[in-house]
Amino acid sequence: MNDFRESSQRCYDLVILGAGVAGALLGSILGRQGISVLILDAGSHPRFAIGESTVPLSTLFIELLSRRYGVPELMSLSSPELYLKNVGSTCGVKGNFGYVYHQEGSPQRADQAQQLGVSKFFRHDELHYYRQDTDAFLARLAIQTGCVLRQNVAIQDVQLGEAGVEVTSSRGERFKGRYLVDCTGFRSVLAKKLALHETPSTLQHHSRSIFTHMLGVRPYDEISDASTFHGMPTPWFSGTLHHVFDGGWLWVIPFNNLKGSTNPLCSVGLTVDPRRHPKSDQTPEEEFNAFLGRFPEVARQFERARPAREWVATDRLQYSSRQSVGDRWCLMSHAAGFVDPFYSRGLVNTMEVINAFAARMVEAVKDGDFSRARFLPVETLQDNLIRHNDALVNCSYLSFRDYGLWNAFLRVWVLGTYGVEAHFHMALEGIGSDETDLTALDHTDHPGWVCPFGDWYRNLFDAASAAVLAVDRGERTAAEATAQIFEAIRSTDYAGSWWATASGRPLWEKISNPAERDLFYAPEKALLERRAQSARRAQAS
Numbered sequence: 459m460n461d462f463r464e465s466s467q468r469c470y471d472l473v474i475l476g477a478g479v480a481g482a483l484l485g486s487i488l489g490r491q492g493i494s495v496l497i498l499d500a501g502s503h504p505r506f507a508i509g510e511s512t513v514p515l516s517t518l519f520i521e522l523l524s525r526r527y528g529v530p531e532l533m534s535l536s537s538p539e540l541y542l543k544n545v546g547s548t549c550g551v552k553g554n555f556g557y558v559y560h561q562e563g564s565p566q567r568a569d570q571a572q573q574l575g576v577s578k579f580f581r582h583d584e585l586h587y588y589r590q591d592t593d594a595f596l597a598r599l600a601i602q603t604g605c606v607l608r609q610n611v612a613i614q615d616v617q618l619g620e621a622g623v624e625v626t627s628s629r630g631e632r633f634k635g636r637y638l639v640d641c642t643g644f645r646s647v648l649a650k651k652l653a654l655h656e657t658p659s660t661l662q663h664h665s666r667s668i669f670t671h672m673l674g675v676r677p678y679d680e681i682s683d684a685s686t687f688h689g690m691p692t693p694w695f696s697g698t699l700h701h702v703f704d705g706g707w708l709w710v711i712p713f714n715n716l717k718g719s720t721n722p723l724c725s726v727g728l729t730v731d732p733r734r735h736p737k738s739d740q741t742p743e744e745e746f747n748a749f750l751g752r753f754p755e756v757a758r759q760f761e762r763a764r765p766a767r768e769w770v771a772t773d774r775l776q777y778s779s780r781q782s783v784g785d786r787w788c789l790m791s792h793a794a795g796f797v798d799p800f801y802s803r804g805l806v807n808t809m810e811v812i813n814a815f816a817a818r819m820v821e822a823v824k825d826g827d828f829s830r831a832r833f834l835p836v837e838t839l840q841d842n843l844i845r846h847n848d849a850l851v852n853c854s855y856l857s858f859r860d861y862g863l864w865n866a867f868l869r870v871w872v873l874g875t876y877g878v879e880a881h882f883h884m885a886l887e888g889i890g891s892d893e894t895d896l897t898a899l900d901h902t903d904h905p906g907w908v909c910p911f912g913d914w915y916r917n918l919f920d921a922a923s924a925a926v927l928a929v930d931r932g933e934r935t936a937a938e939a940t941a942q943i944f945e946a947i948r949s950t951d952y953a954g955s956w957w958a959t960a961s962g963r964p965l966w967e968k969i970s971n972p973a974e975r976d977l978f979y980a981p982e983k984a985l986l987e988r989r990a991q992s993a994r995r996a997q998a999s
Contacts, residue, residue, distance in 0.1 A: 468494075468634070469622065469634040469635060469636065470494045470495060470496040470606075470633075470634070470635040470636070471488075471493045471494045471495065471635065471636050471637065471823050472485075472488060472493060472494070472495045472496070472635055472636070472637050472638075472639065472819065472823075473495075473496045473497075473498065473623060473625055473633055473634075473635035473637070473638050473639070474495060474496070474497045474498070474638075474639045474641055475498055475499075475613060475625070475638070475639070475640045475641060475642050475647055475648070476497075476498075476499060476640065476641035476642040476643065476793075477497050477498075477499035477503070477593075477597050477600070477607060477609065477641075478499075478507065478593055478641060478643070479507075479509070479589075479592070479593060479596060479805065479808060480641040480790050480791045480792070480793075480808045480811075480812065481497055481499070481600075481639070481641035481790075482497065482593065482596035482597045482599065482600045483523070483532075483596055483808070483809070483812055484639065484641070484790070484812050484815070484816065485497050485600035485603070485605040485607075486529055486531075486532070486596060486599045486600045486602075486603045486605070487523060487527040487529055487603075487812065487816050488527075488816060488819060488820070489600060489603030489604040489605040490527055490528050490529050490603045490604070491527060491528075491816075491820050492604075493819070493820070493823050494604075495600070495604070495605040495606070496605070496606045496608070496633060496635065497597075497600060497605055497606070497607045497608070498608050498611045498613065498625065498627075498633065499607070499608070499609050499610075499611065500610070500611065500612050500613065500642075501609065501610065502609040502610050503590070503593055503594040503597050503609070504590035504591065504593070504594045505590055505593070506589070506590060506671075506767065507589035507590065507593060508589065508669060508725060508727065508799070509587075509589065509799070509804045509805055510586050510587045510588070510589055510711050510725050511552060511584075511585075511586055511587075511698045511709075511711055511802040511805075512552060512584045512585045512586075512587065512802070512805060512806075513584060513801075513802050513803075513805075513806060513875070513879075514584060514879045514883070515806045515875070515878065515879050515882060516584075516802075516805045516806035516809060517535070517536045517537070517584060517585070518879065518882050518883055518886060519806060519809035519810060519813065520532050520533065520535050520536045520809065521533065521536055521886060522813060522886065523809060523812065523813060523816075524536075525886075526813070526817075526897075527816060529599075529603065531544075531599050531602070532599075534595070535585070535587070535592065535595075537583070537585070538551045538583055538585055538716055541585060541587075542716075542718045542719070544595075545591055545592065545595045546588070546591040546595075547718055547719055547720040547721070548588035548591050548713060548719065548720065548721040549585050549586055549587060549588050549591075549592075549713060549716065549719060549721070550585070550586030550588075550711065550712050550713040550714065550715050550716050550719060550721070551583045551584070551585065551586065551696060551697075551715055551716040552583060552584035552585055552586055552696075552697050552698050553575070553583045553584075553692045553696040553697045554573050554574060554575055554690075554691075554692050554694075554696060554697030554698075555573070555574040555697060555698055555700070556571070556572075556573045556574075556678075556694045556697050556698065556699040556700060557571060557572045557573070557574075557700045557702055557868065558570075558571045558678070558682065558694075558699065558700070558701050558702065558755075559571060559702050559703070559861050559864065560701060560702065560703045560753045560755070560756065561703070561704070561861075562703065562704070562752045562753065563752075565754070565755070566682060566753075566755045568682065568683050568687035569687065570861050570865075571682075571687075572865070572868060573690045573691075573692070573694070573697070574872060575691060575692070583696075586698070586711050586712065586713055586715075586725070587805075588713050588721055588723075611627050611629075611631070612627060612628040612629075613625060613626070613627060613628070613647045614626050614627060614628045615651075616638065616647060616648055616651055618638070618784070618785070618786055618787055619786075620785075622634055622635060622636050622786065623635050623636070623637065623638040623786055623787065625638070636786070636823070636828060637786050637787070637788075637819070637822065637828050638786060638787045638788070639787070639788045639790050639815075640787070640788070640789050640790065640793045641790050641791065641792075641793055642793055643792040643793055643796075644777060644792065644793075644796065646789060646793035646794075648787060648789060648793070649779060649789055649793060649794075652784075654779045654780060654781055654782070654789060655777050655778070655779055655780075656777070656778050656779065656780055659774075659776050659777050659778045659795075660778055661776040661777075661778050661795075661797065661844070661845075661848045662848055662849065662852045663776055663797055663798060663848050663851050663852035663855065664731050664732055664733055664774055664776065665706070665729050665730060665731055665732070665774070665775050665776070665798050665851075665855070666729070666730060666732045666737065666771075666772050666773055666774055666775060667727055667728065667729040667730075667770075667771075667772050667775060667799075668727065668728050668742040668745060668746060668769055668770065668771045668772070669709075669725070669726060669727030669728070669769070669770055670726060670727075670742075670765045670766070670767055670768065670769045670770065671723045671724065671725055671726070671765070671766045671767055672723065672724050672725075672726050672760075672763045672764060672765050672766055673722055673723060673724070673763065673764055673765075673766050674762040674763040674764055675710060675712065675724040675726065675759060675760060675763045676758070676759050676760075676761070676762065676763075677693065677694065677695035677712075677715075678694040678695065678699055678710070678755075678759050679693045679694050679695055681755055681758045681759055682694070682755060695712060695715050696715055698710070698711050698802065699711075700800070701753070701756050702858055702864065703753065703858065704734070704858050704859045705730055705731050705734035705735050705855070705858065705859075706728065706729055706730030706731060706734070706735060706855070706858070707729055707800060707858070708726070708727065708728045708729070708749070708756065709725065709726065709727045709729070709799065710724060710725075710726060710759070711724065711725035711726075712724045712725075713725070723766055724763075726760075726763075727799070728745075728746055728749055729775075729798065729799065729800070731855055732773075732774060737773075741769070742769035742770070742771040743765065743769050745771075746769070775796060775797070775798055776795075776796065776797055776798070776848070777795055777796060778794075778795040778844055779794045779795055781837065782794040782795075782836070782837045782840050782841070783830055783833040783834060783836055783837040784830045785828065785829050785830050786828045788815065788833060788836065789840075790808075790811060790812070790815065790840075791804075791807060791808040791811050791812075791840070792804070792808070794840050794844070795840070795841075795844040796844075797844060797847045797848050797851050798847075798851045800851050800854060800855075801847075801850065801851065801854075801871070801875075803843075803847050807843045807847070810839065810843065811836060811839060811840055811843070813900070814835060814836050814839050814900065815833065815836045817897070817900075818832055818833055818835075818836065849919075849923055850871065850919075853867060853922070853923045853926040853927065854867060854868075854871070856926050856927070856929065856930045857926050857929075859929075859936065860929075860936035860937075860940070862936060862937065862940040863926065863929065863936040863939055863940050863943075865940075866922070866939075866940045866943040866944055866947075867922055867926055867943060869943075869944075869947060870918060870919060870922040870943065870947070873915060873918065873947075873950075874915045874918075874919065877915065914950055917950075918946055918947065918950050921942075921943070921946040922943045922946060925939040925942040925943050925946075926939060926943075
């Protein structure tokens with residue numbers, strides 16, 4: 459029961475600061491476990507937010523959380539069809555990752571583009587969440603599962619003690635709990651009080667962003683022939699489009715690309731390295747229009763577009779924490795750190811951390827042990843996720859200076875992400891519904907999503923990253939690094955590619971750009987052929 463009268467009088471098992479995706483999702487899960495949860499939020503729903511693009515691993519985590527913690531309502535966020543039915547008619551569809559490479563002063567070349575499918579191996583397309591409806595749905599779900607949600611509560615102070623925690627609002631209300639989770643993002647209340655954010659951040663990557671929602675954004679398919687040039691299976695408009703250029707990228711996330719959607723908006727954001735593209739005295743809109751003037755094809759996509767709300771401009775996006783858990787407290791997800799929206803990792807990182815935290819919180823409520831030691835694996839996981847994503851995105855930005863280098867480094871990411879998504883998918887298909895089976899997918903001791911089934915990808919990623927960083931230091935040319943990365947791919951044993959045989963959908967069929975396809979996948983094909991030969995010999999004997 460959402461009893462406001464009790465909220466400042468009782469002691470809750472858990473107090474959550476922030477009712478966005480992280481706070482409301484965590485509250486829903488733990489409320490369903492019978493844990494008493496109070497969620498405090500400085501604002502109210504509905505409200506604008508970004509972080510709108512899912513990937514297969516994020517919706518697989520939705521399924522895992524739904525099954526493991528008995529919250530079937532979460533499945534409404536797992537497919538476009540269920541979203542339209544149960545959340546609202548405002549989401550878009552993500553049928554592909556599209557990457558179009560641009561060089562200032564030159565026409566965009568059709569052969570310098572890639573499109574990666576995200577859905578056919580799995581069971582459905584991914585989504586473009588309209589976050590104001592998504593977040594409001596999760597907030598309602600938190601209430602339905604037993605959480606008390608208090609909105610428009612500004613936090614003035616937090617006190618952490620041996621026996622519990624106390625939160626004081628600007629109106630003088632006092633809220634008590636046994637444990638505190640801060641999900642308030644960059645402006646984290648607890649991080650500020652305890653000086654937890656590193657100053658300056660130790661992360662390598664640097665980027666800043668300007669973004670808004672727009673009307674009238676044209677489908678890029680009306681402008682470019684890259685899709686038909688490569689025989690791509692889906693239009694650019696049916697997925698998340700990334701315009702990539704030296705020093706940054708621009709996202710285009712349509713909400714009006716799904717049959718049944720009534721949302722005419724499109725999420726648009728320009729993200730650049732401020733060391734290459736420093737801030738000026740221009741307004742965000744002026745800066746965006748100036749960018750369009752440098753790339754004619756992109757300008758044509760936006761020639762009829764207009765913002766539907768005010769622009770948002772950020773300073774450096776990257777931040778990190780020296781510590782994210784302590785006795786009776788946790789900084790969760792974006793309260794602990796953030797890198798960059800490239801590769802759409804924000805939502806899945808949040809879900810992975812929630813999965814690791816929730817099981818430990820259930821046990822803590824049972825035995826009263828809310829120590830840092832119990833939750834330390836959550837800190838390890840969060841730090842590994844941030845550090846790996848930092849290395850991944852930093853090297854991606856560095857590779858943007860040369861199409862060949864970017865093309866090579868992108869293939870390294872593809873191998874890792876498809877491999878782990880397929881591993882996760884088939885694990886979910888093969889296990890039962892009880893919690894003991896579902897814990898088989900817990901991984902807190904490896905760098906986040908990176909191939910829990912072996913070191914082959916870690917070694918490949920390290921070699922590729924070293925090659926890109928050598929280019930940045932001037933120690934080798936982009937062409938030399940490109941050749942080195944493809945050689946590392948060739949020499950990889952592909953120990954993790956077992957899933958291609960099991961699924962019947964070889965990895966190379968997921969790449970639409972045929973350039974260097976045979977070179978890139980020759981080892982994969984050879985491995986499958988060796989296994990087929992072994993199977994034939996075993997059958998013959």
